[in-house]
Amino acid sequence: IEYTRRISIRNNFPCFIVGKSIVIHAMKDNSGSNIATDSPERIDRYIYAVRNGGYYWRKEGWKGMLYYFGLCSRDLINIMTYAPNEKYRRIFVLIKGILKGLMFNPVVEYTKQKS
Numbered sequence: 001i002e003y004t005r006r007i008s009i010r011n012n013f014p015c016f017i018v019g020k021s022i023v024i025h026a027m028k029d030n031s032g033s034n035i036a037t038d039s040p041e042r043i044d045r046y047i048y049a050v051r052n053g054g055y056y057w058r059k060e061g062w063k064g065m066l067y068y069f070g071l072c073s074r075d076l077i078n079i080m081t082y083a084p085n086e087k088y089r090r091i092f093v094l095i096k097g098i099l100k101g102l103m104f105n106p107v108v109e110y111t112k113q114k115s
Helices: 002-011 040-058 061-082 087-103
Strands: none
Touching: 040 061, 040 087, 061 087
């Protein structure tokens, strides 16, 4: 979803989610990801997910930012309610991702197109 949103926002292209598509990830469990319940060895990865969310929701203006902060608030509540361990670490990762997302502005590298 993240990459599709970036393409549609940047280029104003219509994009679609194919609900019956099958994606195979190199992970033990392919049931989605959740900072509140994911295994401790995967917690640090969420810095990038939260950061990237801040980047692309920022592109949608104040409504996007309201939505983003709503998502982050939901994640914080879920951590405090459902995290089986390392709650403070999960909260720290969430906050760090939010702060990085507010300043993240990657340089887009373009490939040369063949004529």
